[in-house]
Amino acid sequence: MTENLTPIAEMCAEFGVTPRTLRFYESKELLTPVRVGQRRLYTRCCRARLTLILRGRRFGFSLEEMRELLDLYNHEDQGTQLSRTVEVAEKRLAAMEAQRTELEIAITDLRQQLAWARSILDGRGTDAAE
Amino acid sequence: MTENLTPIAEMCAEFGVTPRTLRFYESKELLTPVRVGQRRLYTRCCRARLTLILRGRRFGFSLEEMRELLDLYNHEDQGTQLSRTVEVAEKRLAAMEAQRTELEIAITDLRQQLAWARSILDGRGTDAAE
DNA sequence: CGTCATCTTTACGTTAACGTCAACTTTTAT
DNA sequence: ATAAAAGTTGACGTTAACGTAAAGATGACG
Incomplete structure (x- = not known):
């Protein structure tokens, strides 16, 4: 199967954002690309999250607001209190x-x-x- | 008839904004309340404009973007190039x-x-x- | 091997949209 | 008349969401 690991430049082209934006989102813990050496490689999961982030942005939601909500879509990492996330999602x-x-x-x-x-x-x- | 001139505090309560916000919008030429002495009195027209501004804000439009569009609703002041405003409005x-x-x-x-x-x-x- | 091109971190700069004093003036109430 | 309330104009501060420039690391290629 295709591993689908995308370097930063390709991601930027795909989503119409700058590298700075992706690194910024990472610094805010909105994205966590894989590292190979120093370089970032974005997974399918990153793409899904970025889609949601940019979508939210268009509706005037802040990155912080989107971060709360992203946990809902993050089916792997269920350490987060799901019930609280559901509450957030309902309000959203x-x-x-x-x-x-x-x-x-x-x-x-x-x-x-x-x-x-x-x-x-x-x-x-x-x-x-x- | 009631002249419907509203002082700033009442406007703020009505729209859920601070005085600072209203003065700021005025400085950006989005609102032009009547002056009695130094004090501001907001007209029916101001209310309409403010409604539109806040509405736009919720959709993620910038104040500058809203300013362009407000001319369309401003039926009195038709000095503004109507055709250009229409173009803006169509895109919006x-x-x-x-x-x-x-x-x-x-x-x-x-x-x-x-x-x-x-x-x-x-x-x-x-x-x-x- | 050297030279790009691409990527990295670090860090200061910028813009929009207000917040927050500070120092006055003007109304309103007592 | 005087004190409190409400409003005014600067002017500087703040936050979010990046932009931008500097300086170094890394991989590809002729």
């Missing part, structure tokens, strides 16, 4: 659902404003239907 | 729709992980895969 889920609701509103809102603005630009015709 | 809308898609995925994901975690906690019932 609620937050994300609330965010989705607000996002719907924001999108609807923005669409309306856009329609209005376009109707002004388009012709001076006040009403614009479809 | 696309970004938000993409974010919504990702949010759906993230929520589904998290729900699954939670279900899995709960099944472990609940009883030792479900079999551990490998």
